[in-house]
Amino acid sequence: MAKKQQEKSQQTMEELMASAIELFGSRGYVHTSVAEITDHAGYAKGSFYRHWNSKDELFLQIVEQKLKRYREARDPKVAGAADLEEAMNIIWDFLETIINDRNWSSIFLEFTIHSAHSEILKKLMNKSIYRLSNQIFANLVREHVDTDFPPEKIGALNTALFEGFLIHRTLGTQVLDIEDVRRAAIALALKNGKKNG
Incomplete structure (x- = not known):
């Protein structure tokens, strides 16, 4: 029973x-x-x-489950990457999957903005289970970075480019497409994270 x-x-x-x-x-x-x-x-x-207890709590559970599925597909591939460029391409394949799910990426962006009005939600949204945090990104690329540039900064820059692109797309600016952002993110990571990058 x-x-x-x-x-x-x-x-x-x-x-x-x-x-x-x-x-x-x-x-x-x-x-x-x-x-x-x-x-x-x-x-x-x-x-x-x-x-x-709340709609926010429901949404956080949805985010956690969705990202868990994405990460289960991504992490083994990144672990097997030969170098920083390959790892970055795998990560951006993952990010593009999120971007291509237009409803989901728009809802996630709206919730992120909603979270800015609550200290509790802001702290939660900075946890790695709810977003591509700087620490998760750093852990994904750390073994491929061969300069003194902190992997956390590579993560922060990529996250900013990713989330910035979501804002541009939501506003319909149509100046950038995902390939522009992907190329810029990978070039920036290689410039800072690879010797002679």
């Missing part, structure tokens, strides 16, 4: 998360309420609060 309840609880949670992702994509994060998420999924609000 307990196993059936656990399975039902897991199914409810997954259906609420799917409902949230769909509504966040069509209405935006800020304009989607808990009541709309539960109504859309066919549940009472109490079902939501059995799993999460």
Whole structure:
């Protein structure tokens, strides 16, 4: 009996998360309420609060799960990279996967901006499980950096280029495309992280 309840609880949670992702994509994060998420999924609000304390908590769980799947595909490839350029290309393949998921990248950007208004969310969003943090990036490329340039700075610069591109695309500037940003990011990493780069 307990196993059936656990399975039902897991199914409810997954259906609420799917409902949230769909509504966040069509209405935006800020304009989607808990009541709309539960109504859309066919549940009472109490079902939501059995799993999460807030919409922010739900979203952070969605981010964590999504990034975990991306990283499981990325990390073994980066570990097998022959040099910094190959590692950077693998990382940018991963970042492009996120960018190509247009709804997701827009929702993530909106939530990042939303987080700026809360000290608690800002601290959480700087944790590596919720974004491509400078530390994760540094750990991915560290063994391929053969200069004194800190790998954390390579990570910070790449993250800034990635998130900056998301903003440009969201605003529809159409000045840069992803290949421009990718080339610039990799060139910057090689210039700073490789001898004679």
